Amino acid sequence: MVKPPACRTKLRGLLNTRLFKALGDPTRVGLLAYLAERCAPLTVNEAAQCCPIDISVVSRHLAVLRDAGVLEAAKEGREVRYSIRYPESVKLLRDLADALDGCCPINPTKRKGGKR
Amino acid sequence: MVKPPACRTKLRGLLNTRLFKALGDPTRVGLLAYLAERCAPLTVNEAAQCCPIDISVVSRHLAVLRDAGVLEAAKEGREVRYSIRYPESVKLLRDLADALDGCCPINPTKRKGGKR
DNA sequence: GCATTAGTTGCACGATTGTGCAAATATACA
């Protein structure tokens, strides 16, 4: 048994289509980038300033990103502040990169350093 | 000016919707995972063994992944061998993680190590 | 109570997408 079976299930588990589906729309990544640039939790109204679309659409897009695990919502009074889940998002991307990198033993990307 | 504008353009540039669109379909990620598990370039026929769908659909999906930059195609005679572009894919995921991680100065994911 | 503001949800419509079948293209072999 040459190929480690652990990496398979890990890679399969990390390849969550819901996340990529969420990031597959230009309006949504525009919202995500806007949130990242503003460096602060934004309300739906504030996030809507990023692009000329209806507030209801923005609300739906933010909900999609929240369901995908990229954002988290915090209700404050009558407004909701959406913020990026940095630790989880970054970790997921790094884990995915590591899983893809370490899946094939004869991988040309073979890093010279350690695990991290 | 507190927030570095360099990270913005970097993040925007890395948030390529075509890549995420390609990874947003379960059949395509199934093909990608199958390629990763087999640890070798596969023909369309071989890749089609991963799931019970028509070969033409597999061909189209592989083309989508190729156009997204995840796979590369090498024509050998009358068959085409698709393989994962490990270095580029892994680097893109790591760059995206770094860009997201380093975008906001007051980022809770604040890494203890250096830049890389 | 009523009015206002913030956000979500129902509905409809147009656009995109995934799929299978058949036809077309390309390469190898007799």
Next chain:
DNA sequence: TGTATATTTGCACAATCGTGCAACTAATGC
């Protein structure tokens, strides 16, 4: 040449998705 195999492409259809409008819910202030 003709035949067989591998892959791609045209076409049609169903399903999903993004969008805007209106209606609805929730919370604040009069």
